[in-house]
Amino acid sequence: MNSLEQNNQLQSYFDMLPDQIVLLDEAGNVTMMNAAAASGMGIDRAAATGKPLDAARLAGLYGEPMARLPQMLATVMAGGPVGKFETASPSPDGPVFAVSIQRAANECCFNGALLTVHDMTKRAKTRNELLKRNAELTDIVAVNRTIMDINSAIHSGTTLDDMFEIIFGQLKRIIPYDRIGLSLLDEKLEFVTVAKVKSDNPIALNKGYRIHFSGTSLPELLNPAASWSDAHSLMVGGKHRIIYDLKEYVEAKKRQSHYNTTLLKEGIRSSLTVPLYVEGKATAIIFFSSRTPGVYTPEYLGRHYDACMMSLAAVQDNLAVALEKALTITRLEETNRRLKELLTMKDDFLSIASHDLRSPLTAIIGFGKMMVDKTPVNELQRRGLEIMVNSAGHLLTLVDDILALAKANAASMEVNLAPAAIGDILGDSVSAMAFNAHNKEIVLNHVPLKPSPELALDRSKIFQVFNNLISNAIKFSPVGGTIHLRESVADGSYRFEVEDSGPGISEDDRKKLFTKFVQVGADEAAKAKGTGLGLAICKMIVNGHGGDIGVDSELGKGAIFSFTLPLKGKGNAGN
Secondary structure, eight states: OOHHHHHHHHHHHHHTOSSEEEEEETTSBEEEEOHHHHHHHTOOHHHHBTSBOOHHHHHHHHOGGGGGHHHHHHHHHTTOOOEEEEEEOSSTTOOEEEEEEEEEEETTTEEEEEEEEEEOHHHHHHHHHHHHHHHHHHHHHHHHHHHHHHHHHHHHOSSHHHHHHHHHHHHTTTSOOSEEEEEEEOTTSSEEEEEEEEESSOOSSOTTOEEEOOTTHHHHHHOTTOOEEOSSEEEETTTEEEESOHHHHHHHHTOOOHHHHHHHHHTOOEEEEEEEEETTEEEEEEEEEESSTTTTSHHHHTTHHHHHHHHHHHHHHHHHHHHTTOOOOOOOHHHHHHHHHHHHHHHHHHHHHHHHHHHHHHHHHHHHHHHHHHSOOOHHHHHHHHHHHHHHHHHHHHHHHHHHHHHHHTTOOOOOOEEEEHHHHHHHHHHHHHHHHHHTTOEEEEOOOSSOOEEEEOHHHHHHHHHHHHHHHHHHSOTTOEEEEEEEEETTEEEEEEEOOSOOOOHHHHHTTTSTTOOOSSOHHHHTTOOSOHHHHHHHHHHHTTOEEEEEEOTTSOEEEEEEEESBSSSOBOO
16 A cells, blocks of 8 residues: 555544544644644644744634744644643633644554544533532531531430530531530420530530520521521521621610620620420430521521531520430431432442543543554564553453443433344454454454344444453463354344353352353453453343353363343244
């Protein structure tokens, strides 16, 4: 193949890629660009060839960092590191791009640099959303940690005094206050008696002080239907009452009393009052107070306000437990829901990250195989390219495993069924695995089943099962071995077997073989090439199709992995 033919083939390959790709010679002139780059940059390829890119114009399209391209090109061509940066279109809410420029050389086709522009708008938006959600959840995590610490205090404290001392310090992490008081209610819900009080400042109302709640203030606090707000206070019946500024509240509501007057002398200006319940009965009240007006408002607490309010229910439960001297664990339903959301976000992130890794890996594998097959190279270079292709293929398998596991953990592994000849899928898998088998001089012995049954399948997922089982057989078979692939139809089921000539599997190892992250056997080198996820994912896929998967093996006698799929049943109507 001459240089022109190679250039044409390379151009065709680049044109299939979604990323914008431009090849530049050592002087920075365009030697080739794919269709995506020509469209994105608004450039006529023929007119641009042999000329440098207009960095100023690209900066107007992709953002100011693109103006650095000439300098980065010079650095790369001088042997410097790969240049990478992110940039955003100057237009409002415009796309975001990941740009890289690296040295690229091929002794027949080109010698210069490879410029890649990858549209990462979706990924950037997802990342920003994750950062935003992370900031929102930071307070929730702090609340959960504090609640767990308080639980520990309740279980480890020997007296109410011990627990109250610990609680006074712990709750400050989520609720601002200078003073905290705990008062007990009488049976008739008419009086409260101060049981515990602690403050950073001198205290005027000490333990034993008795307060008579006149009028409707206490019944309203304990009544879930009595919720209201005005300029001076907020009442969420049954949960809490907030006084924004005690001085203004007393004057406006005409609530002068010895209790309020004494609090004002202590310097208290705002308060948060929370009832405590034991077995559904109001038993006590906890008072949080601050010397600063308006502390318990969204304006003062900002984004911490919701976290502060959310913690009150847990505070009520915990202190009720402390009052009863019982050792219990608070049920953190809100915590569990939030943690599930975090796990979902983590799985979504893994899915996005894994998806974004596939494109460059596929390009590496395709370009590498093309160079092995089509480019004149010496034996050392060929071996290096084969290692590159194998390593990229292995990494692509790991990415697929992580993506499949993330979907399975999120209960979102969908099985999209469509009629397909399963023999065609197996044939594609055998072709895909032929390269790996050739490298170990292994013979894949397969006589196709004719006619091949047509089943309702998720083609990509069954292809993944075939690939995983055949790849494992190649991995554990010795150099020069033979692997037998068998197909059969019997008892209303399609059956596939792959028999390797490996070391075999013990009975104990067979019991845990299809469990996540489990790798068995004594071959540490083979283990290092996997994640222990492949067979677990195969089991999920086969079971999702209504089939079964298993293994038959003895130490020293190889292994036979097999799976069956119903010809009729889950989406299959037979042949």
